[in-house]
Amino acid sequence: MMEKMIFGRFIPGDSFVHRMDPRSKLLFVFAFIVIVFLANNVATYALLLAFTLFVILMSKIRLYFLINGLKPVIILLIFTFMIHILFTREGDIIFQLGFFKVYEEGLRQGIFISIRFLVLVFMTSILTLTTSPISITDGLETLLNPLKKIKLPVHELALMMSIALRFIPTLMDETDKIMKAQMARGSDLSAGPLKDRIKAVVPLLVPLFVSAFKRAEDLATAMEVRGYRGGEGRTRYRQLKWDWRDTTSLASLVVVTIILVVLRN
């Protein structure tokens, strides 16, 4: 169940977006996040929305998964919408109920901000839905490579991340086992007041940490014996390939940016 929570985010597929290089996807999303802020009128927001819909179509991700990704931010979305409705006091009053007034500009801003939220969440969701965590790590490593010049341990960070990802299911299994073992000894993890439930987690965490440290030690030995000496002089088995898809999609983003600049006031 818990495994689904983390890995269920990635949906394998064979669409245009799936087959893009993780580097270009990352660049694309970062650039998109920036250009979203260029929009400031109806035409530009419409363009952003249309472009996002187009990307969704290209990724062949079912809308259900995207709506799912929206769940955690829906409250934030409604909250910001309400703030704009309540506190922007410009333009004509379009609705009045006692002292509660809705101004035209407020509604406008509220809708714009909601669209901005929506496209950002959709785009980042598409990134994580179409790219496996390990590919994202690979992409990040190559993109951050220039930062090695300022002594950022890029390779080590990427390796740490990939090992962490690789061990999540292993530790999940372990947690499950420990949980059952403690339950067999009569510990109740799901009942009682909050204080008791927090206390019940301690006998779960202690063995988990002990075993995680033991695993780390074993892994370090295994890595050393297999000749791991840091990133120097290492070759890569996972090769990233930049092809026409990546160039096309980045080019399309450039086109969208230009149109945005032209259309905005």
Place this chain on the structure above:
Amino acid sequence: MTEILSFNNVSYSYTPDNPNARKAVQNVSFSISEGEWIAIVGHNGSGKSTMVKLVSGLLFPQEGEVRVMRDVLTEENLWEIRSQIGMVFQNPDNQFVGATVQDDVAFALENSGVPYQEMVQRVHKSLAQVKMDNFLNHEPHHLSGGQKQRVAIAGALAMRPKILILDESTSMLDPQGRDEVLKTVRALREEIGLTVLSITHDVEEALYADRILFMNDGKKYAEGTPTEIFALGDKLVEFGLELPFAMRMTKLLQSKGVQLVGEHMTEEELVNDLWTSNFNK
């Protein structure tokens, strides 16, 4: 025969400042030639694990020397020698570095800077050798223990090692997984003449070896073929080792008055002797 690995009067103590403390390994000498399968057996604390650490250069002996391919193992040639040693450890999960099977097999190759094209070839070849070539993109948590250990063997093979060291590699597996791994190692020996050093307290595994080194209290207690070693019988039991199942069975049958002559190392020998035992009457 080319010598692959040797210990010459090797001693190691975890507390070198205390001369009275028992040494983990005491004055051990032995050598392995190309193509041999040697098993080191002994109960817990007999110095087996320390010997593995001495071979792989995680520890250096305080006395004596460890030679791999006739070169004395030192800090300087450590990494070069490690690339000639393939090791498979006890816990299948804790030695799986890569995100998928093929990534893991490629790990040691990446470390030593093998070019991409050659890496792909070697990964596929060594996975085929352990019959795991249909699992290229599997993630470790979808594999059984035996499969993970076979991937670990493939990872070692990809480096074309001179010697494969199995450090209690089968002790955490179910019987099926254990058979899987041992069958793989035996097939590899026939196929590519691999030299094997297996550290184990599983006597059935030790039976496959050409020679057994019996360790007790950090000292080499005995060395010989499986037949010679298990002829020690009760001596082994005294030191906390079990006898192979067939031998225990023979002893029990004899004590019940069944007429059985000689020792039986494997089940097959025992069964053959049992059904033929009345032929001459």
